Amino acid sequence: MAPRGKSSPACRPSVAAHHWVARAGDLGLSRTPRGVIDSMSSSKTMYDVAVIGGGLSGVTAARDLRDRGYSVVLLEGSQRLGGRIFARPFAGLPDVSVDFGGTWVNTSMQPLMNSELTRYGIAVRGDLPSGGAAFHTGGAWRSMPVPPDQLHDLERALMHLRTASQRFTPGLKVTQAGVRDLDVSVDEFFAPLNLPDATRDLLYSIVVVYGGWDPGKLSVFSFLSQIAAFGHSPYLFYGALTERIVGGLHTLLEAMVLGSGIDIRLSHRVVAVERGPDGVTVRHEGGGLVEARECIVAVPTNVIRHIDFTPPLNPDKQRLLGRNHMSRAIKCAIRVRNLPPRPLAMGSRGFHMICSGKELGDGTEIVYGFSSEHHMDFDPRDVGRVQEWVREYFPAAEVLTVDFHDYGADPLFDGTYRIDWPGEAVDFLMTMNEPEDRIVFAGTDIDESVWRTWMEGALSSSRVAVDVVTANLRQGRTP
Numbered sequence: 205m206a207p208r209g210k211s212s213p214a215c216r217p218s219v220a221a222h223h224w225v226a227r228a229g230d231l232g233l234s235r236t237p238r239g240v241i242d243s244m245s246s247s248k249t250m251y252d253v254a255v256i257g258g259g260l261s262g263v264t265a266a267r268d269l270r271d272r273g274y275s276v277v278l279l280e281g282s283q284r285l286g287g288r289i290f291a292r293p294f295a296g297l298p299d300v301s302v303d304f305g306g307t308w309v310n311t312s313m314q315p316l317m318n319s320e321l322t323r324y325g326i327a328v329r330g331d332l333p334s335g336g337a338a339f340h341t342g343g344a345w346r347s348m349p350v351p352p353d354q355l356h357d358l359e360r361a362l363m364h365l366r367t368a369s370q371r372f373t374p375g376l377k378v379t380q381a382g383v384r385d386l387d388v389s390v391d392e393f394f395a396p397l398n399l400p401d402a403t404r405d406l407l408y409s410i411v412v413v414y415g416g417w418d419p420g421k422l423s424v425f426s427f428l429s430q431i432a433a434f435g436h437s438p439y440l441f442y443g444a445l446t447e448r449i450v451g452g453l454h455t456l457l458e459a460m461v462l463g464s465g466i467d468i469r470l471s472h473r474v475v476a477v478e479r480g481p482d483g484v485t486v487r488h489e490g491g492g493l494v495e496a497r498e499c500i501v502a503v504p505t506n507v508i509r510h511i512d513f514t515p516p517l518n519p520d521k522q523r524l525l526g527r528n529h530m531s532r533a534i535k536c537a538i539r540v541r542n543l544p545p546r547p548l549a550m551g552s553r554g555f556h557m558i559c560s561g562k563e564l565g566d567g568t569e570i571v572y573g574f575s576s577e578h579h580m581d582f583d584p585r586d587v588g589r590v591q592e593w594v595r596e597y598f599p600a601a602e603v604l605t606v607d608f609h610d611y612g613a614d615p616l617f618d619g620t621y622r623i624d625w626p627g628e629a630v631d632f633l634m635t636m637n638e639p640e641d642r643i644v645f646a647g648t649d650i651d652e653s654v655w656r657t658w659m660e661g662a663l664s665s666s667r668v669a670v671d672v673v674t675a676n677l678r679q680g681r682t683p
């Protein structure tokens with residue numbers, strides 16, 4: 205847990221690097237080790253591929269390249285794999301694991317996630333429905349999202365979203381959809397509807413939760429493409445992610461890496477990549493070098509510019525990577541008493557959404573409170589303040605403990621998930637997906653499918669990168 209602006213010890217890269225990390229326990233996957241990652245004692249100095257970044261995208265790419273018979277080294281800057289998948293014990297409850305990053309999936313709508321879970325025989329379970337909802341829209345507490353006389357306005361807004369999302373075709377790259385005109389701010393998108401306060405508050409609460417910043421500054425493009433992913437349904441965009449992985453998401457990561465033969469190096473934050481005629485030389489903090497024929501860079505886009513590329517990346521990439529995306533969502537885990545079972549809240553207060561995390565069976569429950577740094581001056585140590593925010597929706601609530609991971613302050617992320625500035629989405633995606641000599645980028649932030657920003661997007665992007673790298677390796681040269 206860390207106040208804004210300070211990184212927690214858990215997110216600081218360790219100087220005492222683990223070299224040749226081999227066991228699941230060491231991978232920060234918080235489960236009993238089931239096996240040993242092979243090739244840990246390899247003396248290999250030249251790999252076919254170096255993958256930088258051990259989130260879902262990097263791990264999947266490394267696993268797939270090993271499946272194709274290539275030697276792979278995976279360099280991860282932190283002391284754990286998973287990146288924005290991050291389960292760890294809740295503060296003060298060592299036996300209660302909580303997701304501080306990605307949590308929910310939908311196996312019937314997300315084919316890549318479904319196929320990964322099927323491959324490893326990992327089950328999902330559906331969330332139970334909420335036992336009590338509260339809303340705070342248009343300046344008033346209410347038990348329904350908007351007052352009855354605004355239901356028609358809500359319908360108009362949802363239709364507007366649906367119609368625009370239908371210009372994206374799931375399965376096609378969003379950059380091929382001819383939708384540049386939809387790359388405008390959320391404010392601009394809704395302006396022609398002249399929405400009344402409560403309706404706008406409800407819609408904007410969802411934008412803040414998923415976008416992590418001021419709707420006036422965020423492009424609506426990514427929201428529309430994601431609505432397309434959810435069957436062109438604005439409701440499902442919010443409501444369809446109701447499954448969680450039995451045993452937690454680390455079960456999937458563990459299954460991917462154990463026995464895969466990937467050389468995994470934790471606490472190896474990459475600071476430089478040099479491209480030469482025969483391959484790349486990757487330098488990590490501390491000065492060590494790794495050599496490979498090809499390189500996949502699967503780190504969040506806000507931190508790519510901290511890697512020194514020689515020769516430099518093409519000028520368009522440098523320009524676009526020079527400015528951070530603003531998304532700084534907050535997902536707090538809050539242990540609370542005196543709430544309805546599995547509560548749900550939405551609205552324009554400190555937390556823009558509250559939903560159920562885990563029922564503890566002792567009359568308390570861990571709920572997730574979502575907002576953005578832009579909307580709350582956040583200090584998770586201030587339990588009294590968090591209680592005030594929860595009470596805006598549930599007046600009897602008693603907050604016991606608050607815990608969270610600050611992705612905005614974590615130097616390996618510097619934000620949550622990429623939502624573009626208006627006008628930048630298409631150029632950003634096209635530019636970042638252009639391979640450079642021996643370097644391919646990957647990760648959910650640059651995924652060109654409608655699932656960008658989700659775990660499904662991380663899987664989708666890694667597939668594309670693996671195909672490009674495989675083609676390069678087969679040709680024995682890079683384009």
Ligand SMILES: Cc1cc2nc3c(=O)[nH]c(=O)nc-3n(C[C@H](O)[C@H](O)[C@H](O)COP(=O)(O)OP(=O)(O)OC[C@H]3O[C@@H](n4cnc5c(N)ncnc54)[C@H](O)[C@@H]3O)c2cc1C
Pocket residue numbers: 256257258259260261262279280281282285286287288289304305306307308309445472473474475502503504507511533534535611616617620621646647648649657658659660661662
């Ligand atoms: C709070 C939150 C809630 C979310 N909820 C959901 C959800 O419910 N469902 C869903 O589908 N998605 C959700 N997501 C999104 C999902 O977690 C991400 O889409 C996905 O995990 C991203 O994977 P990735 O591999 O692209 O990137 P990351 O997971 O960010 O992996 C990048 C890795 O690169 C490492 N790195 C950075 N710099 C360097 C460097 N210089 N050298 C070496 N390593 C480096 C980082 O430490 C990190 O491990 C959520 C995200 C957040 C933040």
